[in-house]
Amino acid sequence: MTATQKDIEAAIAVTRFGLGAKAGEIAEAARDPRGYLQAQVRREGAETFATGGETSAQRLAEFRDYRRQRVMAEQAGKGKGDEADPVKAARGFLRQNLGGDIQARLELAVETDAGFRERWALFWANHFTVSATKVQAASLVGPYENEAIRPHVFGRFADLLDAVETHPAMLVYLDQAQSIGPNSRAAQVLKRGGRRRAQTDGAPPRPKGLNENLAREIMELHTVGVDGGYSQADVTEFARALTGLGLAGPRDGAPPGQVIFRELAHEPGERMVMGVRYKGTGKAQSGAILADLAAKPQTARFVCTKIARHFVADDPPPALVDRLVEAWTSSGGDLGRVAIALVDAPEAWVPAARKLKTPYEFVASSFRAVGHPPPMRANQAIGTLGQRTFGAPSPKGWPDEAESWAASDALVKRMEFAQGLSAAVGPGVEDPMRLADAALGARLGPAAAKAISRAETRAEAVALLLMSPEFQRR
Numbered sequence: 001m002t003a004t005q006k007d008i009e010a011a012i013a014v015t016r017f018g019l020g021a022k023a024g025e026i027a028e029a030a031r032d033p034r035g036y037l038q039a040q041v042r043r044e045g046a047e048t049f050a051t052g053g054e055t056s057a058q059r060l061a062e063f064r065d066y067r068r069q070r071v072m073a074e075q076a077g078k079g080k081g082d083e084a085d086p087v088k089a090a091r092g093f094l095r096q097n098l099g100g101d102i103q104a105r106l107e108l109a110v111e112t113d114a115g116f117r118e119r120w121a122l123f124w125a126n127h128f129t130v131s132a133t134k135v136q137a138a139s140l141v142g143p144y145e146n147e148a149i150r151p152h153v154f155g156r157f158a159d160l161l162d163a164v165e166t167h168p169a170m171l172v173y174l175d176q177a178q179s180i181g182p183n184s185r186a187a188q189v190l191k192r193g194g195r196r197r198a199q200t201d202g203a204p205p206r207p208k209g210l211n212e213n214l215a216r217e218i219m220e221l222h223t224v225g226v227d228g229g230y231s232q233a234d235v236t237e238f239a240r241a242l243t244g245l246g247l248a249g250p251r252d253g254a255p256p257g258q259v260i261f262r263e264l265a266h267e268p269g270e271r272m273v274m275g276v277r278y279k280g281t282g283k284a285q286s287g288a289i290l291a292d293l294a295a296k297p298q299t300a301r302f303v304c305t306k307i308a309r310h311f312v313a314d315d316p317p318p319a320l321v322d323r324l325v326e327a328w329t330s331s332g333g334d335l336g337r338v339a340i341a342l343v344d345a346p347e348a349w350v351p352a353a354r355k356l357k358t359p360y361e362f363v364a365s366s367f368r369a370v371g372h373p374p375p376m377r378a379n380q381a382i383g384t385l386g387q388r389t390f391g392a393p394s395p396k397g398w399p400d401e402a403e404s405w406a407a408s409d410a411l412v413k414r415m416e417f418a419q420g421l422s423a424a425v426g427p428g429v430e431d432p433m434r435l436a437d438a439a440l441g442a443r444l445g446p447a448a449a450k451a452i453s454r455a456e457t458r459a460e461a462v463a464l465l466l467m468s469p470e471f472q473r474r
Helices: 006-015 024-028 033-038 056-075 088-112 116-127 141-152 159-167 168-171 184-199 213-222 234-243 283-294 297-311 318-330 335-344 359-372 378-384 407-430 433-441 447-455 459-466
Strands: 245-247 259-261 271-273 276-278
Touching: 006 024, 006 033, 006 318, 006 433, 024 033, 024 433, 056 141, 056 245, 088 116, 116 141, 116 297, 141 168, 141 184, 159 213, 159 283, 168 359, 213 234, 213 283, 234 271, 234 283, 234 447, 245 433, 271 283, 276 283, 297 318, 297 335, 297 359, 297 459, 318 335, 335 407, 359 378, 359 407, 359 433, 359 459, 407 459, 433 447, 433 459, 447 459
Parallel strands: none
Antiparallel strands: 245 259, 271 276
């Protein structure tokens, strides 16, 4: 039976825009492939995953209390072995929270009925990376994604940007909590009376001077991009504007871990960033710069190019990028409108699959295809494939291009995962060809179908499905 255009589009809707097909999902999308995706765009954002009911502030306070208790135990000579090492003890404490967050997030990806909505949220989480590679941020990554990203993924980019950059996790990850204006009152106190007096007067704990990490990554990675027309002087000026933004400590009169603004630590004076002068208005100064960066045309093009690259092709069609930029610009950065423009763009529906799944996408789509929830060891498999969940090696996040995931040893590891999963679930699959049709629909090619149908065992058939070019690409 020859596949119709709607059959092909239904398969594309689920496997390219989403996270892979569950049983019956392609058939559901076939009624109206574009409408199926458009219905997943909603103002309230994407679903959150379970984090034990704890907020970022609670996690941060618990982490600080735990480390303090371990240090006190060590000083009292009561600690033994690793428990006496505050760093090792803290890492153990963080792993408990991090492991639960990782598992809950993967379960959501495997079980959701709104694969496009979840993929859209995962794109933004990677764009605004906070990584657990930094111990102090590890237990905050899950709550950060739930609090700052997922509620805003279909709202205004400016609101998403503000929520992300002023979240405790980002301030900790990029060392903003330690930044202090070199000419601020807190810095003068440090010079005159030393650390003890500065902290009594409300300066940040362990001040290190001006830190440019947050300012640089906002400009280079989050908004205008490395070619967006800013200079090192702009980074420094923005970093000065951000001083004073930090986390509450014991003497701040606010719950520990809450984001606060300390006027004492703020660098006084006007700032000039990318040709615009900003008055010395304290906290509002950095907010004004952030809002202007969100509205820059360079930001629209940089971010829309990344969206097109993520969903469609490593070398995205210029016409597609232009469509997304137009939707962004005409709507004032409405991300819901951008998502609809992506769905409506003809360039996004070209039948040829030009994207190789990342390890996270491959593992999630595999469990969706076979209809099994991911076991706790599934995240270990993702890490073995090279993409440790919540563990991006830098603020740049994980790459989207195939060359990062297509090395020969990486493909061997994918095959080993496919064989292991197939050995576990394959014997219970009644009809491998029916499974293949449900997973790929009209995208299942004759060569793959022939190989699956001729497999000697059901487990082998499932492994061939998972390693087929059609399943590996989207």
